[in-house]
Amino acid sequence: MEKLREKVKESLSSVLPITVIVLLLSILLIPMEVGAFSLFLAGAVFLIFGMGFFQLGADISMTQLGQGIGGQLIKKRNLLFIVGGCFLMGVLITISEPDLQVLANQVASIPNRVLVLTVAVGVGIFLVVAVLRILFKISLSRLLTLMYLLLFWVALAAPGEFLAVAFDSGGVTTGPMTVPFIMALGIGLSAARSDKDSANDSFGLIALSSIGPILMVLLLGIFYHPTDAVYTAVTIPDVTTTRDVIDQFLWALPQYTEEVIISMLPILAVFVLFQAATKKYHRKQLFRMCIGFVYTIIGLIMFLVGVNVGFAPVGNLLGEQMVSSSYQWLLIPVGILIGYYIVKAEPAVQLLNHQVEDITDGMVTRGQMNICLSIGVAGAVGLAMIRVLTGIPVYWILIPGYILAIGMSYRVQPIIVGIAFDSGGVASGPMTSTFLLPLTMGACTALGGNVVTDAFGVVALVALAPLIAIQIMGLVYEHKLKKTSRTQEHILEDTIIELEDEEV
Template sequence: MKELLKQKISESISSVLPITLIVLILSFTNLAPMPAGMLILFLLGSVMLIVGMGFFSLGTDLSMMPMGTEVGRSISASKKMIIIVFLCFLIGFAVTVAEPDLQVLAKQFTAVPDLTIILTVAAGVGLFLIIAALREFWGIRLQSTLIVLYAIVFLISFFVKPEFLPVAFDSGGVTTGPITVPFIIALGIGIAANQKNAAEDNNFGLVAICSVGPIITMLLMGIVLHSTEVTPPDFAIPEITDSQQVGKAFAAGFPTYIKEVAFGLSPILLFFIVFQFITRTFHKKGLIKVISGTIYTYIGLVLFLTGVNIGFMPVGNYIGKMLAGLEFNWILIPLGMLMGYFIVVAEPAVHVLNKQVEEITNGAVPAKAMLLSLSVGVAFSVGISMLRVLTGISIYWFIIPGYILALVLSFFVPKVFTAIAFDSGGVASGPMTATFLLPFAMGVCEKVQGNILTDAFGIVAMVAMTPLITIQALGFLYNRKVKTATDIKPNEIEFITDEIIDYTIDEEAGA
């Protein structure tokens, strides 16, 4: 176990180091010099981020994935539709209320009480997890489902105040974070495992559909609150000048996240206890593994969230203000792209999805190829978001064409790539986006005197959208390559093309 933990921490170092170096370079130059206390705050947060990701990654492998898979198998085996509907709503609602990313977004959008936002979004995920599960049971194509759902999204959006639009789209991204993703992905795998003649894309798609639910429920809330005056949030950067204040900041933050993560994991753990008591699925050895994995997950999330919220959030806002104050503040666009490229690597849920994709496709879609496509997509999204903040261009000019392009691409790529792409969109927009990039955009917007509600909010939505295009572009390239490749394994072909290919191995060439 120790060796495995060392391996996970080593992987997290390679994930967090690039964005840490970028911030350090900015702080050591005239671009964004930081007070010594804030720099120590950031570095300590980086260390906690690394250790937290290591523990979290190990914990999800041991607990969340097996737990979700077995729950999915049991739901799939049930013959009573009322039980399936009730369990899906309960699971979706519970894991979303627990999601720390959602709580971060709710605190920053001060126009509506936090609890109202959390319950509205949780109801959206619960309802749409039902839709996602029923789609698998009834064999409805994911592509058709997504076209209908996004048509509804954009139809409703025309009746909502501009101030509500960006945060509504952001809510779809933040709900799929480090607690929700591992459980829901495993749930989908478990459900698909018991389905006869299930398509390969049935292993994915639950996260994609669950990401749409919060957008619709938040847009509906925006219509109900149409007459409500929406005021921009006031983000205050704490004054950190020495190491003592750094210690006080983390000491004040730790109890908060110890409680939040306990609150977040407790519904899942309680559900698992009831599930285990009824089904007796896990034997003693498996049960010990799940319990130890849950403890690792808890430790990892506490460290990770404390690091990003205390160490990264104020630094992100501070750097945004400093860069926006430069005469050549256009540099925010390439710098934003650079940060976006590396910051997605530090998202815990990204590694969960990439690993599952590689395993389920028998290596046909390597984790490295997934990560590169995600990084490129997020780089473009952050660059576009910086352009929006500097110019005040409406998010509509990017979101509508972006989703139309993503849906059009779904007709030209293998179905499994469409499912993976729409799942990855929600996964890419995790806690690093909510706690670093969003405050960064808010800092820029405040400095250039823009509208924070319409210009800064929406960066999470942009991060969630661009991977839909880049991952499907990867699928398009794979689909073309497989027709001429001679080194593709026969058991991999089904995962990277929808066509039936007459694949034969040239024995003489192989010899």
């Protein structure tokens, strides 16, 4: 219970700033009905407890399972077994990702099942590529350069109006289900290798796994020739009493409970089969992991209910009313402010930050990661709002951004490259797709813009920002390290000279 209380406190500190921002907007600029704001507050409560349960559950179940499978795969010393196992795990985990369902519902030109399976296969293929990189010690920077060149070459042939949707798919795929497992899988694989570069190579799996969905969805777009992707606007239900608010959440519970349980079934099946085949976990560990899975399920249900019933409708309403008023220009600073705080509310971000601090022995702290990610995402959301107001094509930002990020990857330490590119996939999680996306879509709809080209892409920009921000942090850290080293050398030289003078 103590650990759960600690996780809930962390969640409270993450969600509270966003709640305060919405409250101030509703009081000062955009009057909101009491019923709508009541839904938002109730959603925040669900969100806080959901994140607390999820993070604790993932720590004691998903992370342990990922590390166990990663270590077991590499111990087999059978390349075909490793490739097949990683591909299967990539597909199953992606099918279990709730964020992917959110995106699939927006793309009307392609059946949901086809899109989900296409993205899942993309993750499976590129998870194999990422694992082979670890095994054969291939440079992450060079591999990322090659993959992004291939990606943008394919993008030239894809329909322009489908580009933003494809890049968004890369962001939503690495969500709260996939990140803990893939991160732990990488740590398990690299730890079993046990050489001086193993820590560096434990990062990068999420980065490469994010490329697969983008590439596969672009290819799917070429095949299906989609002309549009319809977004179903989020509406705020008519609530007047406390009972009405409670009813909204009670009605939503069965739907999201079913979704989460169906999503978790493949992972639970893998857990049972893995334990039956390896007998890796003793009885106490098994009981602890089972409790962890229960916590994960409860947390995800509460999180998704809170976000979809409380947060998404208010996000859509804020976007619509802000651009419909005389404060249209405020969309940009408000977006920047929300972006700064919203990344802290992503469950997978906190999991990544903990693992980064552990694997780097404190070289990169959780506080540094949070500040860099917050600044980067704030800038990305600001650019997304500018796109909504001006209609700037998303590739005008994505192409220079990725060129800068890949160029910087040759100047920083390999472990920083892996952390930076992994952070991109992690930052664009459920809060982005269910609060920021409705915000931009509500604003775009009110302005009469093209939702597919002008509003889609916010997830892609959020995923791009940490690539640059974290690597800048790495460059600053290396500069300070060199400066400290030179200072210590000068002190040592002065000490030697003083000792020589004393001897004379």
